[in-house]
Amino acid sequence: MSATRGLVLLCLVGVAWCQRAEQLLAQNPCSSKTTCSDCMRTPTCAWCFQPSFKEPRCFNPAMEGGTGGCDEAYIFNPDNQRSIDPMYNRELSRAHGRGMSASSYEESQSSMSGSFGAGGAAGAAGAAGAAGGLVQVKPQRVKLQLRMNQMQKLDVAYSQAQDYPVDLYYLMDLSRSMKNDKEKLSTLGSLLSSTMRNITSNFRLGFGSFVDKLVMPYVSTVPKNLISPCDGCAAPYGFKNQMALSMDTETFDDAVARADVSGNLDAPEGGFDAIMQAIVCKQQIGWRDQVRRLLVFSTDAGFHYAGDGKLGGIVQPNDGECHMEDDSYTHSTLQDYPSISQINLKAREHSINVIFAVTKEQISVYEELSKHIEGSSSGVLSEDSSNVVDLVRDQYNKISSSVEMKDNSSNAVQIVYYSSCLGDKNNVIQTNKCDGLKVGDVVQFTAEITLKECPADPREWRQQFQIHPVGISESLLVELDMLCDCPCEHKGHHAYDDSPSVCNGFGISACGVCLCDPGRFGKACECSAQGGGASAEQERGCRPLNSTTGPLCSNRGTCFCGQCECNKMDDPSMVISGPYCECDNFTCDMNKGLMCSGPDHGLCACGKCECTDEYSGPACQCLKSQEPCRSPENGKICNGNGKCVCGKCVCNVNDDQKYSGTFCEKCPACTGKCKEYKDCVLCEVHKRGPMFDMEAPPGLECGNCSLNPVIEEGKIEANETRGEYLCSFYDDEDCLYVYVYSYSYTQHLNVRAQKDRDCPPKVFILGIVLGVIAAIVLVGLALLMLWKMVTTIHDRREFARFEKERMMAKWDTGENPIYKQATSTFKNPTYAGK
Template sequence: MNDDELISRRKKQNADRVRAYRKGKKDLGAMPSTSTVQSDEMQQLRFAYSQAQDYPVDLYYLMDLSRSMKNDKEKLSLLGDLLSETMRNITSNFRLGFGSFVDKLVMPYVSTMPKNLQSPCDGCAAPYGYINAMSLSTNSKYFTDAVRNANVSGNLDAPEGGFDAIMQAIVCKSDIGWRDQARHLLVFSTDAGFHYAGDGKKSFFDVTNSSSIKELTLGKLELFALLGGIVQPNDGLCHLDEKGTYTYSKLQDYPSISQINVKVKEHSINLIFAVTSEQIGVYEELSKHIEGSSWGKLSNDSSNVVDLVKDQYNKISSTVEMKSNASKAVDIIYKSACLGTEGDLMVTNKCDGLKVGDVVYFTAEITLKECPKDPKEWKQIFQIYPVGVSESLIVELEMICDCPCEHPGHYLYKETPDVCEGNGVLACGVCLCNTGHFGKNCECSAANSSFPEMERGCRPQNSATGPICSNRGTCDCGVCHCNKLDGGKEISGPYCECDNYTCDLNKGEMCSGPEHGRCVCGKCVCDPKYTGSACDCLLDQSPCVSPENGKICSGNGHCSCGKCICIAGGDRQYYGDFCEKCPTCPGRCAEFKDCVLCEVHERGPMLQDDISQAKCGNCSLHPIIEEGKIEANETSGEHLCSFYDDEDCLYAYVYLYDETRQLRVRAQRERECPPKIFILGIVLGVIAAIVLVGLALLMLWKMVTTIHDRREFARFEKERMMAKWDTGENPIYKQATTTFKNPTYAGK
């Protein structure tokens, strides 16, 4: 067996043994298992979670009792019985507790003037840090009395000392009365912000908003940085006296957010921030940094606190999120179908929508990423637990990070001077060199590492010129020792020519992310499902299969990296996810039109006269008939078709292929037919119109001539009358007459 084989065998012998057992009573279930896997391989651990029926609930109400919350305190005292009754409708095993807080009793948080330490405001009690007014109990009347008798006080700055109160309410397990097997709810009620770690040393104080500006005599500046003088960090321990008062308020700084988060996880607390609308943004962001916490909007007088607590409890209890406290050497990936079928596993550690009796199965894929340097850490015990529930799954992890042949007494372990040039021991066929020596056979000494002949071994092809170790390492006795980098970056290779951070990027991720590939020696080594220089190309062509005809890209293109590249050119232009759309192509509309005409409108060439045959022959579209004008939803892949029948009536329908690649047709019930034209009516109408127009013109002409004649006659009469008055007789006038006599006339 050569050295390379021995080294390979040693690497493959790295493994972890997993044995799991349950800690708790009801919510988690898993069969204990023991298994061995090689390093970088995965071991599955399957377990189940179920929400227990009538599971015990401990609710501790922590309230800000600065003066601005006085009305809220009075309202809460009236709602104690209702809150208890509401929670007992959810679980009969319910207990309730109450505590209040203001702030630290040092400047600049509260005024330290003697009279203000007695009563900082009208009707206010002496200020205090935190008081446990009522430990967890089933007596709701005791809760009402505790709230009613709680002291309202005042402070100077806007933020409150709520973090001190939260820490004490969490860690003082026996004083508060938290039960081991119960869901722990800590309701934090306030209308202000919070102090956190570091504020005890220095705090900024707004003088313009202070009622004690005359007492402070700090001049005319609007903002001051005042030293609180508390430099001792918060120790995360319980410091309550026999009266339930926090005694280290003046001695320790406020806890940090991370300290609160650690204690919340350690004691399985569900922290609910019940805050007014002005503070929603602050506490919403805070809840993102505290495991298992949530927030709700509190009305100005806390009148909605019962509904808020009920809603937040239902939200918390209907969700399960799995976490673990495993070390960085262990990688755990959770998979679950949640409430779906087991075949629909997805990578998730969180499931929603759970009800009592629902069972959710999780599969934890446990992988040993690397062996810890300290052999004492090769055997570890960690917990897998649901957030906010005091139940957990204990996992014992044993890592095999060495071989028996590395220890004295094994036949492959030799310490004789004839091995490894006398500068080391031979273990598993590999030299383990003494300090100051190195090399394959410990032949190199650190004192002789600068000789030119040794440097030749640090260049490719044993060259006498060129960069040593690619200018990214040091050469010791002909062996390159590559530079160490931070941030997960590594330089490797016999000549430090390789690295894991210069590969191609895709969407800002190296090799398109760890799910697609990894960077090895400057090139992406892709997962079998992907290819390309950045592992950005999906090899699987199933996403390109058209649901219409089952062909790749509908036969109108080719599949590249899981996406269709459609044919473009000529008189046909294809587009769509499956190249199924073509504005200049007939599509399948013509194929279905006769069957739709027959099956929907009972006419057309497919309609059979022979009653012994099917009404529409071989047609089997079975379209869905809809009222009104039909339209196509192009986003879902529907195609709109419309044609004219033998009566020049327009009929329309749409078709698509659903997820199961089944043809679906929707048709419009009514055809759109042109209105009927009555020729005789049109002719008679035209004739009548002509006659009426002629009569109208004749009457108009007659009217005009009559009016004209009457005007002429009237003018004539007028002139004649005028002539009568102008006529006169001339007395000397004689009419010009001539008298003739007929001589033959006999008469006389």
């Protein structure tokens, strides 16, 4: 009997120990990783490649004493690294002199092109300081080494340089309806140039025009109409570069004057073809590097976009390349119109700000279009384009006073931007855009860069991407090395051995473990996929931490040659995994019927929710950001009266103050500063209280009180919309006095007080006492009189009854009424004595 109890107890202890081991494995995802690569892709994990190491090689240093029992010389645990070469950390050009001539600027651009070749704008920007150019982004180049899901912060500074060069290309619709606009524009070139030169001394201007594709139904293909579609009209065309960018204003006026209007059939124009060529034909248009590039698009009509070309039999998609010969677009009849996304992509790649200058009838369409093209804006053009100078100046100021940070990182990288813009540096919010900037203002952005996944192709583990302000040709070039594997998994490392003597000749030894050939598995590749069964020794590998007790494969799989083959669930989306089948993706905490609150919040991994960067909590139900708790009134988190928990305010509650409301803005029991002002209000308004001194000179009866309240007749109430607080107190006479206080925008205190106090009516105590005594006496007398009256009536009734009975009594005088004889005589009335 005792032996049976001991066996049962041993089994229970074994089951409990195994459950505890599985629990530890679920809490520590490191221990389930069997290769160094998998270990490196798990945050906070380190790998031990020490020979003959018996413990799990992948461990969490924070949970296992720092080394996990491994010699430090054999631990591989790289951290994120960031390095900036001083050569690419040039200071911002915040106060560059206005004396930089166009020729010296061109020389600096040539110098940069010669130094970097085809390195692109980012490379040129990185050496801007070296080449004597302007620097608006700091730093210019950074090297990063990142592990998966370990965030790295990177500070990026931006400042608009003074006298920054501007290239402005005016692209105009020259269909017949724009004839008056063309004539007006030909006289505004000098004014436009002089206006822009007030902004920058290095300004260049260019001009191009467009009509539409030379096929039906866009233009008439009748031969004579192809020569002149209307009276005084030139032959139609797709796009022409009338004048490359130049500092010569007179050339611009002449180019506009020489350009003839033409005609087409349908209302929309071929403006997208012209925009695409004006953007990508850098050499023909004359775009410079490291300048602010503006493309002003002027029209009074709508636009054709991708797909419209098939109406004219053109089905070949637009390739986004330059097709210009003799300053004319050659593929107008060969390629379809570009799509909006293509325009956006090319405008972003070439850092061009598109300004849509359109008539009032078309402004709503182009305002919607500008939302889909980075760095673009729109403005209303007058009927004859007379306001184009003011429009360009205003739109330029609008563009230059705002900065928006973007990047072209791959899907494997996640970047989140934070900044305080021009506000308090301690008040940082999640944003990639700041407005209201002036020349010389420095805006600091913090980019939180996280490697979300390692690409399947190892050649993609080294990438480059740019972080750049929208519409600016300068950028920060980030050279990223992804730490997705270990050096000991490559030839040449002392922990790498591919000789036939290791792993039973069926694999290689890397980082202390065997990487088996296909069809082989086991710690030493001793098992074959065609084999079966498992020895007692091999079964040890199917239990957590090589234990000799407990279920094999957590009772959720089959032990095969020392390794677990986990059970398959009926639902393919439900997976059991882990070296001991201890993990799954379907037993995590749920919230609102969704596991880990849904895939947008987190994913279930090894029985535990792995939340995205925006959420936390056991079920990823808590929003990390405190923005939902920020009060719209003052910008404070929960108005300073609570804490933000899971994206909601948990308000402070104590004996004196109990806050409530969405932002803890309500506190019915709070007095605020009522107590602070009550004595002064009582003194200044009602001339009484502890602050009132009757012997003081006039005007000084209330000492230091200087509230100067506004005294109002009648009952007063607080106006919550004006931020007023109602206060009421009782004085020493039990009179209620009421007032309200508020603060103006300049934090000036305003007090309104009720003129009259609400006092209780006076009570005459002596009269009440005498009245009570008199009432008691009177009640007593009344009771006595009532008692006397009742007894008198009762006696009189008894006496009357007595008299009545006495009168009715008939006494026999011959007999003694008291004495009764012993005999009685009765007479029969029938016989009457006969």
